[in-house]
Amino acid sequence: MQAAFRRRDTMPRKESAVQGNRRRQGVEVSRKNTHRARKKPPQTPPTKSNDSSGERALSAAALAQLDRENARNNRKAQGRKRPIKREAEARPPRPPSPPSRPRPRPPPPPKAAKHRHDAHQRVGKKHKTRRVASGAAMEEGRAKRLGGDSSEDSFDKLDSHRRRRKRKSRKKLWILLGCSVVIVIIIIVVAVVVSKNKGGGGDSSLEGKDRDSIPAQRRNTYLDPWSWQTTTDFNVTFTEDTVGGLPVMGLFTEWDDSARANDQVPPLKEAWGSYGKRPARGVNLGGWLTLEPFITPSLFRRDGIIDEWSLCRQLGPSAAAKTLEEHYATFVTEDTFKAMAAAGLDHVRIPFSYWAVEVYQGDPYVFRTSWRYLLRGIEWARRHGLRVNLDLHGLPGSQNGWNHSGRSGVIGWLNGTDGALNGRRSLEIHDRLSRFFAQARYRNVISHYGLVNEPKMTFLAVNDVVTWTRSAYETVRRNGIDALVVFGDGFMGLEKWKGLMPSEMVLDVHQYLIFNENQIDFSHRRKVQYACAGWSQQADLSMDPNRGHGPTVFAEWSQADTDCARFLTGVGWGNRWEGTYDSGDKSTSVLTPRCPARDASCSCAAANEADASRMAPPYRRFLQHFAEAQMHSFERGWGWWYWTWKTESAPLWSYEAGLGAGILPRLAYRRDFNCDSDVPDFAHDGLPETY
Structure with a gap:
């Protein structure tokens, strides 16, 4: 068709009537050129009025002759079928016709x-x-x-x-x-189908499946995907296989370690290299698999609910299971990990607790459901090139008596009547966990393996904690864990860890100003200066094996410069900033204001603004300097993890909210401020110290 149009563009002019007559008299013209010559209607020469009747008579006779010729040829055509392609073939020239005078043809008859x-x-x-x-x-x-x-x-x-x-x-x-x-x-x-299959299927992945594939005794248990609130990115093919006594149900058999978080770090399948030269930049997923009231205060609105223990007891097994799985399924999604990587982060610390593995007599916790979500979270981290720091946040008996260990008030780990029993149980937990995570599929994605979060060594016997930590380390190494094994500093001073632990282990330090009475009242400028000078000095001390342990990470910190966030210090306990912190213990309660003004002008109203983008510009400027100062100092060690990624209403504890409000660097590895620069005087910019 295109060729025909091109020919039309180069079509010659229409021949005259005389030329056409000559061609009919014997001038050989190909069919192709004849076709071209007929692209425009013939130009009929004008006739004289006295010639018209004779010409019409002659034309009628010629037309009758032509009709007879057509009829004869049609009868011949009925007996044979001529191939279409012959119409395009060149025909031999006809004998010349007798010369005749060209005559215009009349319009064809109506028929x-x-x-x-x-x-x-x-x-x-x-x-x-x-x-x-x-x-x-x-x-x-x-x-x-x-x-x-x-x-x-x-x-x-x-x-x-x-x-x-x-x-x-x-x-x-x-x-x-x-x-x-x-x-x-x-x-x-x-x-869509390929994406679902590649990612493990969506909520529709049970379509076409037969529930009869689930043995009757496994119906409505952990192994029954028809009882799960979501099947997104879970393998719903039934299996009772376990590793280390822990189920693999929900995992796919293939994985891909080719992703990398950003172009500043290697892909998962390649070694990270030296953390001393390339420190980790990460964030926590606090409040997800282990609840913490200030992160999700909506779960702690009922009277008497102060921790996960009391929440589960008050709701009862069925309601607790439904409530918590809904939280697990919605609070963190794959988009969470995607956003982390987009923010220039390269590691994620995932806190979880012992009831993901086992529960004991009298425990009200929801058993094992969080295990399935932990495994899926690791796969999502893998998909976006993020390396994982596993953090056992709550141990049997509670290692610190704080709500984020599962149970407030009681320290029953290595302490009290069941202290030794809970210590052994904790070692058994690590035996099972380490056998599971020693599988080849986790070798590239799990970079850090935490033994216990924040053991309260100002209360516990130091020797008991050190002995237990050494035993746990030997267990996980024996079971094949290649990741860096992490232990907590226990709040007893960094210099005291010199020589206590194997040098291959990594010390974990959590740095906050707001929980210390003699630091929460620092001015805004002094807080940034301390984050630069004070924490840089501590990092240098701890990293030096002649003065401290050696390898050190800073796995928790935030931008909060007050303890005003609701339920941060405990459900119903108040805060130090306004002088309303009542722990029930006179030795720890703070009942006079501790903001820099130390008077009734101390208020949490401004600090508790839920939308950080609406905070005063000078305060927002301070918050970004405070964050970047900490990043600078903690990178003198082996890296950092911000606490935490997401909260319901506490933006100074939320990396996600900080990014949205512009009080954190858009990319964690590209910052505007470092501690080599002068710290601004925020008061000179109009920032009140009571803010």
């Missing part, structure tokens, strides 16, 4: 016009391209077989040909558009 219209209709129905009849074909009486009853001089011929081509072009266009739409739909459907 011919009617047949011509019918021919157009047939073309429209069959949608076949027909050639315009050549002069030779017309003279041989084959015009009808070639495309209709029109004569060679018909004024309709070119228009008819163009209309047929136009209709066909339009039809082809609609066909192509229709096919394109169908192809796009198919591609989208296939992409």
